[in-house]
Structure formats: C-alpha cells, structure tokens
Amino acid sequence: xxxxAERAQEIVSNYKGKEGVLIxxxxxxxxxxxxxxxxxxRVVSEELGISLAEIYGVASFYSRFYFVPRxxxxxxxxxxxxxxxxxxxRVLGKLEEGLGLKSGETSPDLKFTLETVxxxxxxxxxxxxxxxxxxxxxxxxxxxxxxxKRSGNGGQD
Amino acid sequence: xxxxxxxxxxxxxxxxxxxxxxxCHGFCEQGGLVVVEPEGIFYTHVGxxxxxxxxxxxxxxxxxxxxxxxxxxxSRQAVPRYHEINFYKKQQRIILRNCGRINPEKIDHYIAxxxxxxxxxxxxxxxxxxxxxxxxKSGLRGRGGAGFPTGRKWEFGRNVCADKKYVICNAxxxxxxxxxxxxxxxxxxxxxxxxxxxxxxxxxxxxxxxxVRAEYPLAVKRIRVxxxxxRARGFLGKDILGxxxxxxxxxxxxxxxxxxxxxxxxxxxxxxRRGMPRPRPPYPVQSGLEGRPTTINNVKTLASVPVIIERxxxxxxxxxxxxxxxxxxxxxxxxxxxxxxxxxxxGTSLSTIIFDIGGxxxxxxxxxAVQTGGPSGxxxxxxIPHTPVDYETLTMVGSIMGSGGMVxxxxxxxxxEVARYFLSFTQAESCGKCAPCRLGTKQMLEIxxxxxxxxxxxxxxxxxxxxxxxxxxxxxxxxxxTCPNPVLSTLHYFRDEYEVHIKEKKCPASKWQxxxxxxxxx
Ligand SMILES: Cc1cc2nc3c(=O)[nH]c(=O)nc-3n(C[C@H](O)[C@H](O)[C@H](O)COP(=O)(O)O)c2cc1C
Ligand code: FES
Numbered sequence: 001x002x003x004x005a006e007r008a009q010e011i012v013s014n015y016k017g018k019e020g021v022l023i024x025x026x027x028x029x030x031x032x033x034x035x036x037x038x039x040x041x042r043v044v045s046e047e048l049g050i051s052l053a054e055i056y057g058v059a060s061f062y063s064r065f066y067f068v069p070r071x072x073x074x075x076x077x078x079x080x081x082x083x084x085x086x087x088x089x090r091v092l093g094k095l096e097e098g099l100g101l102k103s104g105e106t107s108p109d110l111k112f113t114l115e116t117v118x119x120x121x122x123x124x125x126x127x128x129x130x131x132x133x134x135x136x137x138x139x140x141x142x143x144x145x146x147x148x149k150r151s152g153n154g155g156q157d
Numbered sequence: 158x159x160x161x162x163x164x165x166x167x168x169x170x171x172x173x174x175x176x177x178x179x180x181c182h183g184f185c186e187q188g189g190l191v192v193v194e195p196e197g198i199f200y201t202h203v204g205x206x207x208x209x210x211x212x213x214x215x216x217x218x219x220x221x222x223x224x225x226x227x228x229x230x231x232s233r234q235a236v237p238r239y240h241e242i243n244f245y246k247k248q249q250r251i252i253l254r255n256c257g258r259i260n261p262e263k264i265d266h267y268i269a270x271x272x273x274x275x276x277x278x279x280x281x282x283x284x285x286x287x288x289x290x291x292x293x294k295s296g297l298r299g300r301g302g303a304g305f306p307t308g309r310k311w312e313f314g315r316n317v318c319a320d321k322k323y324v325i326c327n328a329x330x331x332x333x334x335x336x337x338x339x340x341x342x343x344x345x346x347x348x349x350x351x352x353x354x355x356x357x358x359x360x361x362x363x364x365x366x367x368x369v370r371a372e373y374p375l376a377v378k379r380i381r382v383x384x385x386x387x388r389a390r391g392f393l394g395k396d397i398l399g400x401x402x403x404x405x406x407x408x409x410x411x412x413x414x415x416x417x418x419x420x421x422x423x424x425x426x427x428x429x430r431r432g433m434p435r436p437r438p439p440y441p442v443q444s445g446l447e448g449r450p451t452t453i454n455n456v457k458t459l460a461s462v463p464v465i466i467e468r469x470x471x472x473x474x475x476x477x478x479x480x481x482x483x484x485x486x487x488x489x490x491x492x493x494x495x496x497x498x499x500x501x502x503x504g505t506s507l508s509t510i511i512f513d514i515g516g517x518x519x520x521x522x523x524x525x526a527v528q529t530g531g532p533s534g535x536x537x538x539x540x541i542p543h544t545p546v547d548y549e550t551l552t553m554v555g556s557i558m559g560s561g562g563m564v565x566x567x568x569x570x571x572x573x574e575v576a577r578y579f580l581s582f583t584q585a586e587s588c589g590k591c592a593p594c595r596l597g598t599k600q601m602l603e604i605x606x607x608x609x610x611x612x613x614x615x616x617x618x619x620x621x622x623x624x625x626x627x628x629x630x631x632x633x634x635x636x637x638x639t640c641p642n643p644v645l646s647t648l649h650y651f652r653d654e655y656e657v658h659i660k661e662k663k664c665p666a667s668k669w670q671x672x673x674x675x676x677x678x679x
Binding site: 057064065085119120123124 | 330331332333334335336339340371372373374410411412413414415426427428429430431432433447488490491492496497528531562564566570575578579582586588
C-alpha cells in the first residue's frame with residue numbers, strides 16, 4: 001500500500017462505526033494532503049461503505065473540497081458585497097493578469113492557486129485578499145503581485 | 158504589536174500593568190487598537206513601533222501619546238477616550254457587551270464580567286417553562302434573518318415529545334458583507350455557549366451543535382477553546398452545577414456553501430449529506446437532525462439570552478421599537494468613513510447609523526442607497542434616510558432586516574450592477590434542487606448582465622419583473638424566495654437607471670465603469 005492510502009486508512013479509522021462522518025473524514029483528509037487524492041477517496045469509500053459516486057456528490061456540492069492539488073500559496077480574492085463596492089472586481093482582474101491564472105486555477109508549477117471567496121468577514125478592510133489564510137487590504141494590486149512573485153510563498157508585507 | 162507591547166512592559170519591569178488581547182472592538186476601520194484602562198484611553202492605527210512609545214510615555218511616565226489618538230472624521234479633533242467617540246457614544250451594546258473588553262480565550266474574564274451567572278440562575282432557580290416564559294416576555298426575535306419569536310420557537314421545541322432532542326447554533330453567516338456573528342464568536346464565545354446551554358435546558362435537549370463557517374478559522378479556534386474551558390469548569394457535561402441537567406456541545410465546520418445557513422440544509426450538512434434544503438413542514442422543531450426535534454438559533458439570538466435572564470425580560474423589552482425588541486447588531490461597510498460593528502436599539506434611524514455613528518460617506522460623496530439583508534435583502538434609497546431599522550419597517554420598504562449586513566453605497570454606485578452582483582451570487586449558490594430558483598436566477602442574471610453591458614432590450618424590465626415574482630413565489634426554500642429582492646427593490650426605487658441603461662446605452666452613475674472606482678481613503 002502506498003503512503004497516501006495508509007495515511008487515509010489511519011484517518012478513517014478514527015471515525016469507524018460512527019454515522020454521518022463523511023464530511024469530517026474528507027475535511028481531515030484534505031487537511032492532510034491539501035486536496036482529496038483519488039487514492040485516499042477510494043480508501044474512504046471502501047472503509048465507510050459509501051460509493052465513490054455518493055462521495056463525489058457530497059464533496060462537489062461544497063466549494064471547499066478540491067479534487068486536484070493546489071498551489072503552495074493560495075490567493076483568495078474576496079468577492080463579498082463590501083469588497084465589491086470598493087472595487088474587488090478590478091483587484092481580481094489585475095491578479096488574474098499578473099499571475100497568469102484565471103480564478104479557480106493553479107499554476108502548473110504548483111506555486112499559486114487563485115480563487116475567489118464570498119466574504120471572509122473582514123469587510124472593514126475591503127477590498128480584501130487572503131494570502132494563505134491571512135487577510136489583507138489591497139490598496140495597490142500591482143504591489144501584491146510583486147510581493148507574491150518575490151517571496152513565492154507568503155507575500156505578506 | 159501585542160508581542161511588542163508585552164516585551165516592552167517586561168523590559169521596563171512594569172509590574173502593575175497587564176497586557177492582554179481582546180476580540181474585535183468593532184471599530185475595524187481604525188485597527189490596530191489599544192485601550193489603556195482604567196482611563197479608557199483609546200489608541201488607533203497602532204503599529205509595532207508605536208507600541209514602544211505607548212508603553213514608555215503613557216504607562217511609565219503617565220503621558221498619553223496624543224499622536225495616536227482617534228480623530229473625529231468631520232472635525233479632525235483628537236478624542237482621547239473611547240466612550241467619548243461618536244462611533245461608540247451612540248451605540249448601546251448588549252450583544253456586543255464583552256467584545257473588546259475581555260480576553261475571549263480566558264473563561265475567568267467572562268465569569269468576572271458576570272458570565273455563567275444566568276446559567277446558574279436558570280438551572281438552580283427556574284423551571285424550563287419559566288425560562289421560556291421569560292424569553293417570550295422579552296420579545297426577543299431571531300437574529301438570523303426571519304425574526305421569528307424565540308420564546309415561541311422554544312415552546313414548540315419543549316412541547317414536542319421525544320426521547321432525544323437537539324439544539325443547534327447557526328454560525329454559518331453566509332451573507333457577503335456581514336461579519337457580526339464572526340465578531341461575536343471571536344470576541345465573546347462563552348456568551349453564545351451559555352445561551353446554547355440555556356436553550357438546551359429550556360427545550361429539554363441534552364446535545365447541542367455549533368455549526369461554523371469554514372471561512373472563519375479564528376472563530377473555530379475560539380469556540381474550541383471555549384468549549385474545553387466550559388467543560389473543565391463543569392458548565393458542560395453531566396449534572397451541570399449539581400442540577401442534574403446533562404448537556405454536551407460539539408462543533409461542526411461547514412465546507413463552503415451559502416445555502417447551508419438555511420436550517421434544513423444545515424441539518425443535511427451536519428448529517429454529512431449534500432447541503433440541500435427540503436420543503437417545510439415538517440419544521441426542524443418537529444423533525445430535524447436524525448429525524449429528532451431540533452431547535453436552531455442564530456449566534457446573536459443565543460448571545461442575547463444570558464443578558465435577558467440576568468437583567469430581566471422587562472428591561473430587554475423596554476429597548477427597541479414596538480414590535481422589534483432589544484438591539485440589533487449591524488456590520489457597517491462599503492463607502493463609509495467608519496466601517497465596523499454597530500449595535501443600536503431596534504428602530505434607530507438609518508441616518509443616525511450612517512452619519513452619526515458611521516461618520517458619513519467617504520470622500521465627501523453623497524449617499525445613494527443602503528443595502529441591508531445581503532442577497533436576500535434590498536436597497537433602500539437615500540431619499541428615505543429616516544427609515545427606522547427594525548423588522549417591520551425594513552420589510553415594508555422592500556428590504557429585510559436579515560442577519561445585519563449593511564453596505565453603504567455612494568453616488569458612483571450603479572444600481573443595476575448591484576442587482577447583477579447579487580444575482581450572480583445567488584445563481585452560483587443556488588443548490589439546484591428546485592427549478593424556479595435554478596433556472597430563474599440564471600435567466601435574471603443573463604438579462605441583468607446584458608443591461609449592464611449596454612445590450613439591454615426593450616421589454617427587459619417587464620421580463621425581469623415577471624421572473625422575479627415567479628421565483629419569489631414558487632421557490633422551495635428561503636434562498637429562492639428572497640433572492641429576487643435586490644432586483645425588485647432596485648427596480649422599484651431606481652427604475653429610471655435601468656431605463657437609461659437600456660435606452661441610452663449608458664450608465665448614469667459610473668459612466669460605463671462596471672465598478673465604482675475605489676474611493677481614496679482619508
Ligand atoms: C439561504 C438562507 C441562508 C441563511 N443563512 C443564515 C445564516 O447564515 N445564519 C443564520 O443564523 N441564519 C441563516 N438563515 C436563517 C435560518 O434558516 C434560520 O431561520 C435561523 O438560523 C433561525 O435562527 P433565529 O430564529 O435565531 O433567527 C438562512 C436562511 C436561508 C433561507
Ligand atoms: S465583503 Fe469582503 S470581507 Fe466581507
């Protein structure tokens with residue numbers, strides 16, 4: 001057995017015999033690997049006796065489950081209302097251009113993932129971009145892009 | 158900055174000073190904030206370097222640092238004490254009573270401020286019926302959006318016979334542009350937990366859940382810490398405070414779906430299914446989680462309960478307007494000088510909130526409209542600024558109270574674009590189970606997009622009306638039933654703007670800019 005499958009096995013074993021745990025298991029698996037690797041999902045399916053189709057159905061319903069590996073730096077542009085009226089559309093456009101990615105995409109070298117989020121609850125800081133879970137106000141998108149590219153990992157200035 | 162303050166205090170050996178962190182003060186525009194008690198001196202925009210100066214000048218030499226005082230946005234006068242600042246002065250903080258005043262990760266701070274007293278009183282001196290009676294008398298209504306009377310909901314919950322019941326705290330806060338629940342959870346998690354335990358006792362449930370949105374990692378952490386502490390002190394578990402009442406609480410994290418804030422979808426999500434709503438009745442109080450009676454309340458509803466018990470229903474009922482009692486917490490954001498959390502008595506007028514507390518519009522622009530209630534709400538035009546903010550009035554003017562998001566829009570905002578924005582949100586978040594919502598939102602979005610791009614056609618406005626009405630009347634859940642509101646309210650108040658878009662192919666507000674320019678700050 002590969003290490004992914006083994007680790008998945010360990011995670012599932014914490015939940016065996018309980019009901020209604022699928023989302024928890026998937027959250028833990030994603031916490032471990034950063035996304036839901038197919039190998040791991042197969043283990044979950046066998047161990048919990050839930051078909052792959054059903055797992056896919058549940059996971060695809062929620063926006064926070066991912067089926068492909070994600071970038072090391074995750075850049076999320078807030079598209080909530082407060083950010084919207086303070087120009088987050090422009091910020092998103094600039095970042096898409098600067099990173100060469102469309103929203104939802106990951107760069108082939110797995111450095112960056114760019115995505116949008118509906119409000120992170122920091123509306124007073126609008127417009128907000130969250131870099132690896134750290135929200136920040138964007139006054140100048142070009143500067144954010146420059147910092148991101150320079151550090152390649154955090155971009156928090 | 159916090160680290161720096163600590164280090165500096167330690168370095169100078171100041172023993173009579175305690176540095177501690179608190180949750181959100183609600184005045185986010187001015188962060189980082191430092192308050193020096195007992196004088197109540199309020200410093201804003203404090204950076205790491207400033208921290209040293211505060212410690213040295215103020216704490217050691219007793220000379221407050223004037224440079225870092227808050228300045229009134231209109232008069233530019235320095236205001237040293239926080240209770241003198243307009244932003245705070247005009248507020249009445251009940252739900253936010255502890256926010257910014259206690260360390261949310263220390264249960265002792267909460268207890269020192271009267272925390273868990275209400276629970277003690279409830280468990281040792283009151284019957285569940287008395288608790289329900291008290292909550293009913295207070296006039297408390299759900300703060301999650303619909304405003305259903307909480308006491309009556311609990312009474313239904315109590316009267317259903319079952320061997321097992323659940324209570325759930327709805328902390329999914331999905332409305333974009335709203336952050337009230339997050340702030341309460343991060344700044345005062347024990348108040349919510351205390352409210353949940355009281356709800357459990359009143360209804361006869363022995364298990365509770367807190368369902369938190371995954372986008373709020375800090376809130377998740379604070380609840381986890383608070384639950385552990387409450388358990389360690391015997392406020393959770395078996396035979397709480399020797400009363401014979403048992404109660405346990407688990408936290409569940411959401412996985413990113415707006416519709417999961419709807420109660421039946423939330424239950425489906427806790428059961429690890431796709432978070433799709435189902436038709437009601439049966440209501441969750443009759444058949445909810447695992448088919449058992451389940452009472453669901455919002456974060457702020459629950460956080461209000463301990464104060465009601467402590468200070469009495471009559472006191473609570475004396476605040477607010479005729480049918481909406483108590484206070485409302487609003488997340489003020491958008492083109493406004495003072496963004497942040499605001500708590501005012503129900504019935505306070507929009508103009509008080511925006512101009513007196515909010516400090517007015519940024520960059521001397523004019524107010525155009527206020528959006529309340531998020532994607533389920535509507536836009537209230539500037540020409541009715543004295544509108545009192547409570548459940549009835551907001552519904553009457555075509556918006557809703559919602560959970561408390563309040564986004565202020567200036568004259569450069571294009572109202573058709575606002576409607577398009579909300580529709581794009583609800584269209585993406587529609588779960589797709591019922592046809593009117595799934596297809597109707599898509600149709601409306603197409604038309605609105607077309608209009609904002611200058612490709613609007615004759616007759617589009619009528620089609621929008623018909624679609625909006627159909628979706629509103631025939632959708633399965635609250636998402637579909639309310640999502641046409643932004644369209645209907647902008648059509649009602651700003652119909653001329655739609656017409657200019659369609660007939661003259663231009664945007665009267667922002668001159669063909671799809672989005673308003675970002676306002677210059679300060
Ligand atoms: C689409 C939709 C989203 C909702 N989102 C939330 C939410 O984020 N938070 C919340 O407390 N209630 C939300 N509600 C309302 C809940 O269904 C429910 O009425 C509420 O949690 C009841 O609590 P209350 O009586 O304390 O207000 C939502 C309803 C709908 C239809
Ligand atoms: S709207 Fe962007 S953080 Fe709330």
